[in-house]
Amino acid sequence: MSIFDVFKRGLKKTAVAIGRGISSVFTDVKKWDDESFTRLEKELIGADFGVQTSKKIVAGLKDRYQQGEFSGEKDILTVAREELCKVLHEGLRPLHQAPEGPTVILMVGVNGSGKTTTTGKLAALFTAQGKKVMLAACDTFRAAAVEQLKLWGERTGCPVIASKPGADAAAVAFDAVSSAKARNVDYLIIDTAGRQQNQKGLMDELAKILRIIRKLMPEAPHETLLTLDASVGTNAISQAREFAAVSGASAIVLTKLDGTGKGGAAAAVQEEFKLPILFVGLGEAPEDLQDFSPEMYAEAIFTTEIENN
Ligand SMILES: Nc1nc2c(ncn2[C@@H]2O[C@H](COP(=O)(O)OP(=O)(O)OP(=O)(O)O)[C@@H](O)[C@H]2O)c(=O)[nH]1
Ligand SMILES: [Mg+2]
Known part of the structure; x- marks a missing residue:
């Protein structure tokens, strides 16, 4: 399956919803007027594109x-794609890499947002690129978390540094960074427990993990990736803004875009967080995590090829 097919399949629910919306606006409209543009704006907001982005696209x-650049429904899709890409390219950048030694990636996010799954999928992605990857099970809070990560380690053939549930997460981080440096792996991906910014104990724990990492490698983590579940809706996503600031997130992974008809969220997220979206989760299989490509995303969402199911 090509990468574009992964985007297309993952964003199908959203494409169908948008497609219906656009058709319902334009079926009986030969000429577009302010009312039809306003209706289109509402459709886009309804698909979680965010108010600002929807306004920008429609403007x-x-x-x-x-x-006079276009007239039919097909042209709208082309122009909408271009306008969406413009918005999504703002602030986009590739993953920060260590100039030498391991690139350390710290995963953070609220409960169930996809940290562990994304850790596993990133391991699969980097391994497929021929890189040496190590994982660290710093979610010592939830009993099954270590096992869940070890399973991903087995699936991807990557070593997992872990301790017992209940152990000190910062101590696991210490072991993992030491070991990643000693073995000179390309990537160390550190999974952490789900938390909210008002849980003082857990936020302190995260700060301690960061201090330990920096003690061993002052320039690390090279990325602190915040996982955001696209299917929870834009309100819940906005609530994560404070968490992003407190946890020092450097970039975003937008997960579960396949589980919602409101996959416009990438635009709203970029608008709200002013952080680049580096990866998107388009399903549960390892290959369903992809580099975020505004072009593929926009093409998969604004499409005329919607099968009737
Ligand atoms: N469909 C779909 N499911 C996903 C995606 N990413 C994660 N999931 C599912 O979401 C659920 C939660 O994922 P986890 O990776 O365990 O989330 P977490 O952030 O580690 O959760 P906690 O450690 O409990 O905070 C699992 O059932 C995953 O399979 C995605 O991109 N698409
Ligand atoms: Mg987890």
């Missing part, structure tokens, strides 16, 4: 329509 469409 761009309107401009180009008035300049």
Whole structure:
């Protein structure tokens, strides 16, 4: 399956929802007026594109329509794609890499947002690129968390540094960074427990993990990736903004885009967080985590190829 197929399949629910929305706006409209543009804006907001982005897309469409650049429904999709890509390219950058030695990636996020699964999928992605990957089970809070990560270690053939549930998470981080340096792996990915910014004990634990990492490698972590569940809706996503600030998140992984008809969230997230989206989760299989490509994302969402199911 090509990477674009992964995007297409993962975003199908959203594409169907948007496609229906656009058709319902334009079926009986030969000429577009302010009302049809407003209806389209509402459809986009309804698919979680966020108010600002929806306005930007529609304003761009309107401009180009008035300049006579397009007329039919198909052209709308093309222009909508271009406008969405413009928004999504703002602030986009590749993953930070260590100039030498291991690149350390710290996973953070609220409970159930996809940290452990993303850790496993990243291991699969980097391994497929021929890189040496090590995982660290710093979620010592939840009993089954260590086992869950060890399973991903087995699936991807990557060593997992772990201790017992209940152990000191920062001590596991210490062992993991030491070991990653000694074995000179390319990537160390550190899974952590789910937490909210108002849980003082757990936030202190995260701060301690960071202090220990920096003691051994002052420039690490090279990325602190915040996992955000796209299917929870834009309100819940906005609530994660404070968490992002407190945890020092450097970039975002938007997970579960396949589980929702409101997959427009990437645009809203970028608008809210001012952090780049580096990866997207488009399903539960290892290959369903992909580098975020605005072009593929926009093409998969705004498409005329929607099967009727
Ligand atoms: N469909 C779909 N499911 C996903 C995706 N990412 C994660 N999941 C599922 O979401 C659930 C929670 O994922 P976890 O990786 O365990 O989340 P977590 O953040 O580690 O959870 P805690 O450690 O409990 O905080 C699991 O059932 C995953 O299979 C995705 O991109 N698509
Ligand atoms: Mg987890």
